[in-house]
Structures are given as C-alpha cells and as structure tokens.
Amino acid sequence: MKKINFSLQIVIATVLAILSGLVFGEAMEKISFLGDIFLRLIQMSVVLLVMTAIIESVGxxxxxxxxxxxxxxxxxxxxxxxxxxxxxxxxxxxxxPGVGVIGVEPAAYQGEIFNIRIQDLITSFIPRNVFQSMAEGNMIQIIVFSIFFGMAVSLLRKKHKEPEIYRVVVSFGKVIMEIIKKIMLFAPVGIFALLSSITGSMGTAIIMPLLKYLFTMFFATFFIFTTFLILVSLYAKVNPFRLIMKMKDTIIVSVTTTSSAISLPVQMSDCEHKIGISSRISKLVNSLAMSLNSDGLALTLSISTITIAQFFGIELSLQQQIVIVAVSTLSTLGNLLVPGGALVAMAIALNMTGLPLEGIALIAGVDWFAGIARTLLNVINDVLCTFYIAVSEREFDREIFDKN
Structure with missing residues (x-):
C-alpha cells in the first residue's frame, strides 16, 4: 500500500479537524492536550536545530x-x-486575515522583546552567556552566536580541509534533524487535536480567516516576484516575459513538489542553458541561495505572526512590527529542509516574539497551499538574484538567452 505523503496527511488532518469540531463542538477540547504535547516536542529541539543548521551553512x-x-x-x-x-x-x-474573528478569547502577550527601546533591543541581540541564552530560549542571541561560530569554522578551513569541530556539528545536526523528522510524524495528530479544539469552540468562524490568509500569501508573492522581475529585467535589458518563460521548468517543479531542494538541479539547468548564466556563477550563487535566501519563508513568517497576533486580539505597534521583520529575516537562516520545516520556523519566530504558539494550528491547516506560494517565491528570487550577479560580473551570455 502506497504511503500517504506528509503534505496530504496534514490536509486530511485539517479537513477531519474542522469537520470534527463542527460536529462535536466543545467536546473536542478534551483532546487539545495532544496538540500541546506536539508544540512542546517542537520546542524541545528547536534551539539545537537552529544552532547546527546555521553553523553548518555558514561554516x-x-x-x-x-x-x-x-x-x-x-x-x-x-x-x-x-x-x-x-x-x-x-x-x-x-x-x-485574523481580525474580527468571533469566539476567540484575547491572549496575553508573553514576551519582552517588544517592550524595550530600539537601542536596548539591538544590544539585547548580543548574548552575555550563550548557555544562558539556550536555557532561556533566546533565539536571536542564539542565531548571532551561531553566525560567529560558523564564520570561525569557515576561517579554520584555511588550515584544515574539514576541521574536526565542523564534522562534529554536522553529525550532531543530523541527529537533531532525525529527532525533528520523528516529531513531525506526530504533526497530523497534533494539528488535528489543536484545530478541532479551536473549531469546536468557534464553529464556522474559523474558515474565513484561513481563506483570507491564503489570499494574503498569494497576493504578496505575486507582488514581490513581479517587482524583482521588472527590476532585474531592466538592469539586464531583457524582456521580462521572455525571462519568466526561461524559468518555466523551474516554476513547474517548484509548484508541483513545493520543495526548493528538489527544484535546485532544474533551477541550475535553466540558469545555465536557457538564461545564459555562467556555470561558475550559477553553481555558487544558487547553492548559497539554497540555504541563505528564503524570501518565501520570510514572507510566510511575517504574515503568519501578525495574523496570529490579530487572531488572538494582540495589538502590535509600528516598532513591534519592525521587530517582526527582523525576526522573520533571522528565522530563515539555515533554511530547515525537513517535512513541515515552515512550521518549525514558525515556532522559532513565535518563540522570539512571545506570541501564542497555539496559532501554529491555525496556519498549519493550510500550510501546504501556502507552501506553493512560498516555494515559488524562493526559487524565482534565487534565479533572479543569480541572474543579477551574472550580469554585474559580465558572466551572462546574451546569445544563449536570445537563441533558446
């Protein structure tokens, strides 16, 4: 019997959760503890996962x-x-998308990051003691330390081809990744428990925010890649419609698989053989972009965190939303290539900001659909960044672009 893939499991769990919540009502709250266990399991490994992913990528x-x-x-x-x-x-x-939902009790804001001056906020990004930062789950400080650690490992490569500490980090990261993969097997159950509980207490009022959230994702995705497409086309002096057609294989693979990793070989092929980018630029920039350039994930996190704040009636000031931009950017480092990686990144962002983790259940229900927009934006912008650099370095073959 063919195994049901992870994305389909989440979709099925979401549909069953909404139906169960509508049929059984508030009785579904009795199983909400299963969802709480799932959230704790994610939190359990997040610190180590982020550290190893960033150190490995930068190193x-x-x-x-x-x-x-x-x-x-x-x-x-x-x-x-x-x-x-x-x-x-x-x-x-x-x-x-999250405003005006009836039946949700306002949540109290649990974090401190929003309630300090900008100068103090920037200073607070630097850890005094990384072990204290790990114990407190201060993700921004952990990310800053991990970047410095990764840079130091990178510099050691001048003396050693592959320093022992790097091999240890990579091996440890693989262990943590396996733990996360096993935890994500429990995701359909956890999401079912959380979402059925929410639907049971709210009824059909939950459906409209989900649709509005997806509309927001696709609208923003279209706006962003259109902006970059026009700017890069003007810089390279090429037809933007012709340029987007050169990427059609990459687009098809990214949309159908919702995987940046699977799209990478096709992406490189389109860059080199259809657009006319040199192999040297294509391989280096596309590979870097795989780990370090996650525009779609940054978009997902900024929309998701504010939607969750709206959903629970938490008012966010301009300063707080600027912090969310910084958090969304930092949370994309190391690009978590695991099933449900966006949900793990969302947990990181919510941890950083102190917003309610329970909001993950709301977003997880439609994350597969959001993943189409997220992956599409990731791969298109990776190609456009690579193209821009190729043109700036004069490693763009216009004959290949005009011929194919």
Missing part, C-alpha cells in the same frame, strides 16, 4: 572560494529577504 562557505561574488550574493539575499518580510507586513495589515 561550509570557504573564505577563499567565497570572495566578492559570495559577499555580493549575501548582501542581495539580505535585501530581498527583508523586502519580502516588509511586503508581508504591509499585506497582512491591509487585508487583516
């Missing part, structure tokens, strides 16, 4: 090989990721 970049092109790529990745998170904030404030 894998050899300084000598990295050079000007790699630095230019990272600057571009930061710009596009921040822009995506900002557009997400604008879109969710304009459409307001």
């Amino acid at each position: 894998a970049i050899e300084p000598g090989e990295f050079g000007k092109i790699g630095l230019k790529a990272i600057i571009l990745f930061v710009i596009t990721t921040v822009y995506s998170a900002v557009i997400g904030v604008f879109a969710v404030n304009m459409i307001k």
Whole structure:
C-alpha cells in the first residue's frame, strides 16, 4: 500500500479537524492536550536545530572560494529577504486575515522583546552567556552566536580541509534533524487535536480567516516576484516575459513538489542553458541561495505572526512590527529542509516574539497551499538574484538567452 505523503496527511488532518469540531463542538477540547504535547516536542529541539543548521551553512562557505561574488550574493539575499518580510507586513495589515474573528478569547502577550527601546533591543541581540541564552530560549542571541561560530569554522578551513569541530556539528545536526523528522510524524495528530479544539469552540468562524490568509500569501508573492522581475529585467535589458518563460521548468517543479531542494538541479539547468548564466556563477550563487535566501519563508513568517497576533486580539505597534521583520529575516537562516520545516520556523519566530504558539494550528491547516506560494517565491528570487550577479560580473551570455 502506497504511503500517504506528509503534505496530504496534514490536509486530511485539517479537513477531519474542522469537520470534527463542527460536529462535536466543545467536546473536542478534551483532546487539545495532544496538540500541546506536539508544540512542546517542537520546542524541545528547536534551539539545537537552529544552532547546527546555521553553523553548518555558514561554516561550509570557504573564505577563499567565497570572495566578492559570495559577499555580493549575501548582501542581495539580505535585501530581498527583508523586502519580502516588509511586503508581508504591509499585506497582512491591509487585508487583516485574523481580525474580527468571533469566539476567540484575547491572549496575553508573553514576551519582552517588544517592550524595550530600539537601542536596548539591538544590544539585547548580543548574548552575555550563550548557555544562558539556550536555557532561556533566546533565539536571536542564539542565531548571532551561531553566525560567529560558523564564520570561525569557515576561517579554520584555511588550515584544515574539514576541521574536526565542523564534522562534529554536522553529525550532531543530523541527529537533531532525525529527532525533528520523528516529531513531525506526530504533526497530523497534533494539528488535528489543536484545530478541532479551536473549531469546536468557534464553529464556522474559523474558515474565513484561513481563506483570507491564503489570499494574503498569494497576493504578496505575486507582488514581490513581479517587482524583482521588472527590476532585474531592466538592469539586464531583457524582456521580462521572455525571462519568466526561461524559468518555466523551474516554476513547474517548484509548484508541483513545493520543495526548493528538489527544484535546485532544474533551477541550475535553466540558469545555465536557457538564461545564459555562467556555470561558475550559477553553481555558487544558487547553492548559497539554497540555504541563505528564503524570501518565501520570510514572507510566510511575517504574515503568519501578525495574523496570529490579530487572531488572538494582540495589538502590535509600528516598532513591534519592525521587530517582526527582523525576526522573520533571522528565522530563515539555515533554511530547515525537513517535512513541515515552515512550521518549525514558525515556532522559532513565535518563540522570539512571545506570541501564542497555539496559532501554529491555525496556519498549519493550510500550510501546504501556502507552501506553493512560498516555494515559488524562493526559487524565482534565487534565479533572479543569480541572474543579477551574472550580469554585474559580465558572466551572462546574451546569445544563449536570445537563441533558446
């Protein structure tokens, strides 16, 4: 018998949860503890997962090989990721998918990150004691330490081909990844328990926010990639419609698989053989983008966190939403390539901001559909960043672009 894939399991769990909540009502609250267990299991491994993923990603970049092109790529990745998170904030404030839901009790804000001055906020990003940061689950401080650790490992490559500490981190990361994979097997049960409990207490009022959330995701995705497509096309002096057609195989694979990793070989092929980007630029920039450029995830996190805040009646100031942009950007580092990786990243972002983790159940129900928009934005922007760098480095073959 063929095994049902993870995404389909989540969709089935969501449908059954909504139906069960509508039929059995508040009686479904009796199984909500199963959802709470699922959330705790995710939290249990998140700190170590983030640390190993970032150290491995940053440490894998050899300084000598990295050079000007790699630095230019990272600057571009930061710009596009921040822009995506900002557009997400604008879109969710304009459409307001989580506002006005009847039957939800307002949640108390549990964090401290929002309630300090900007200067103190920036200072608070630097850990005094990384072990204390780990014990307190201070994700921003953990990410900052992990970046420095990864950079140090990268510099050690000048003396050693693969430092022992790097092999230890990679091996440890694989163990943590296996733990997360096993936890995610429990995701359909956890999401069913949480969402059926919410639906049981709210009834049909839960459905409209889910549809509005998806509309917000697709609207923002279209706006972002259209903006970048036009800007890069103008810079390279090519027809934007012709450029998007060059990426059609990449687009088809990304939409049908919702996987950036699976799309990568097709992505490189389109870059080199259809667009005319040199093999050197294509391999380096696309590989870096795989781990470090997650515009779709940044968009998902900014929209999801504010939707969850709206859903629970938590008012967010302009300063708080700026923090969410920073959190959404930082949470994409190390790009978690596991089933339900976006849900794990969402848990990280909610941990950072102190917003209710229970909101994951609401978003998880439609995350497979959101994943289409997320993956599409990831791969298109990866190709556009690679194309921009190729043109700037004069490693773009216009004859290949015009011929194919």
